[in-house]
Amino acid sequence: VADFKQRLIRFRPIGVVHSPFHVREDIDPRRNSRPDGFSDIRGELEIDPACAAGLKDIAGFSHLIVIFAFHKSESGHLLVRPPSETRRRGVFSTRSPHRPNPIGMTVVRLLGRRGNILRVAGIDMLEGTPILDIKPYTSRDSKRGVRRGWMRRSVLNR
């Protein structure tokens, strides 16, 4: 069995997020506790021209999954206190930006493409966030019978 724990995995960003949020304080914390809190926030995904050929056929999808690096987060807490919560929760049961591997994912609505630039809505990332990958959001990603764990009594992710 390979010793996966020793493996250092390196990624080269494929692009960068352009967002109206330049620092975390620009984001009204109440947005984070509303499911549609960012749906009106528009921005752009600027893809490295060297990767732009990979955008072929993307225009047919209404929504995209953007996987990115939380490049401004603090490193690796295992217990975090979500906004508007009094108790600390295991980081893997949260969407906290402060996690052992600072990887984030956001589903955005694709508004249009101009060359290597994708115009999107639903941005909850900061300006300059490095993009690691983009995948189409499909009906397979929408699950039935969802249980919300500790969030069930919280306003988060309703």
Ligand SMILES: C[S@@+](CC[C@H](N)C(=O)[O-])C[C@H]1O[C@@H](n2cnc3c(N)ncnc32)[C@H](O)[C@@H]1O
């Ligand atoms: C609750 S996280 C959720 C992000 C993503 N939708 C997810 O589930 O992985 C969103 C918050 O992360 C913070 N954030 C966004 N981009 C960041 C970045 N590049 N580095 C550090 N923190 C970031 C902002 O404070 C934002 O309100």
